[in-house]
Amino acid sequence: MSQLQPNSASADFSRESRIGLDEIDIFSTCPQSTGGDPKTYRQRVVETARWSERIGCRGILVYTDNSLADPWLVSQTILEHTGTISPLVAVQPLYMHPYTAAKKIATLGFLHGRRVYLNMLAGGFRNDLSALGDDTPHDERYARTVEYTTIIRQLLENPAGVSFEGKYYRLRNLKMSPPLPRSLQPGILISGSSDAGMAAARAIGATAIKYPLPPAEERGPAKDAEVACGVRVGIVARSSVEQAWQVAWERFPETREGQLTHNLAMKVSDSDWHKQLSTHSDTATGGDNPYWLGPFHNYQTFCPYLVGTYQRVAREIAGYIGLGYRTFILDIPPSEEELEHTAIVFREALAG
Template identity: 40%
Template sequence: MTDLAASGVTVYSTARSSIRRDEQYHLRRLLEVARWAEEAGYRGALIYSDNTSIDSLMSAQAAIAHTESFVPLVAVQPIDLSPFALARSVSSLAHLYGRRIDVNFVSGGFSRDLAVQGDTASHDERYDRLTEYATIVKKLLTGGMVNFAGEYYNFRRARLTAPVPHDLLPTAYVSGSSPASLQAGEALGVGQLSFPLLPEDFAGPDVRKNKFGSGISVGIIAREDSAEAWRIAHKRFPATPEGADRMKLLLSTAVSSWQPQLAAVPIPDEAPGQTYWLVPFRYHHTFCPYLVGNYDEVAQAVSTYLDGGIRTFVLDIPEEPDDLWHARTAIERAVTARAARQQQSPLSEG
């Protein structure tokens, strides 16, 4: 098994816990995905933050308490808790369990979530607020005293009693694909997570990338046989009129730039030989595109993303543990192929 971390590639899965389930389902499903990710050698899994999910930090604590090395990638929105409260939670988990969490800073979520909390900030204003928020969190986590007078936050002599040990400091990302999100990520010195366009478009020289690193959220259905991969894909994500109507409603209330951008990608639902597949997104099954095919076909798409600077992959929610292993096989093939190319032409690739 290829050591993905040693190759500079980080892979997370995704765990989502909707509150429209019975209470026993939440924990069972969360721990299921956490253990699957740990066994498959992933770094961890993204835990969503929105008003239809269990609190992301409490979910992270539950996952840490029942695993050995799993790292929750916790989505955090400034309107949900103060920067001091987030820093204290990260520090508390580090000191209670000797474990880290990673943080995905999200500027906002769905319009309904913003509305119920009375948040009327514009798209770019939310990224300005996020920059202030994450700046304060980073200073607190490293033990610094924070004196900060900004447009959104004011702190005087704020300090954590127990800063996070250096080896447990979180890896952080800013979520988004707009110029404002890119500016926020680079101002903070952290990588970017976004939903990818077609591999060849995303890796193009005219697409500006965050100089501190880029990652994508994408689903992967890979199998030894391409026909089997597509059979599974069509069974899981049917193209239904009801799904199309739900997506139209979502787009009509979108507050993020990535949703209309992804919806506008000009490819048909079914295109022979096309690995990149938008049906799961277009018909409101999930929030990301998929890569579907045999291992080599998916590996080729992953290789193109790697060539475009992508080093972090956040894979969609798995239905079974084999999903993670099959996806890992394709990613490993891409990483191995890229390493071979670099050895042959060390000056030709970044």
């Protein structure tokens, strides 16, 4: 096993191996801690972050829920062992006061001179919310998240003092130190699958993220929405369609247990995106249609997949870009090689 080296920058990578980021932002996803060996989890986090940095990802999503390691501490590890990539930290308002979240952002900026992104959560697993004593209805959770994010923004942008009077939070001349430079102000993402989510994105200036339908069925962001939009999608691409589907089926085999777990999760979820994907027919059969919900229906991952040749999947990605989606969040990469295949897809999509 290779030794972890702090502040390992990626400036020596060939430009040809990287995805161009002038038009779009690409985030990969960090491995989850559940079911992992604590002795190797840190190594997996660092390796995945370095792979993602190597191909030119803007950042890497770090999940949070009641069962996972703290995303801020995982993000600290990422910052210590990479040179440019930004953690996209999932933020659950129930876990901490917005002042605490703002303090963490400011401190990471102070220690590392690096920007972080925030993936604002309005909900979560129903059992997680119940365990925390929260029974706030769906749309009100978004209203609470708007207040929460607004406070974070104001504290970081106005460190000399912030007062705030809202339904959920109240502040009196609260100061933030250390101050965060303007260049390191966090990027904000939030789910945009519901009307409440889109309204929240508009209110806090966030990028609204969807779990998309196939490009031919997607309407894209409304022209008058005034909200930046992106999608969450997994990719398996190879030089031949047969090879791509073989890899996809081996990685995500169909299981009865997974299907039962998915059905159970549907019964207790009030998530709009979960319901939208669950009602969509999965027409991919291993042929030319790349859109595949098999991993989602078998409770192996939460996003749709695009499976096929580099060129075919690139056309789908280009379709999303053409609709106005400028941010892409990828699924957890199983290997550096898999991310390199994905990089080929994005380079072809942008070149076309």
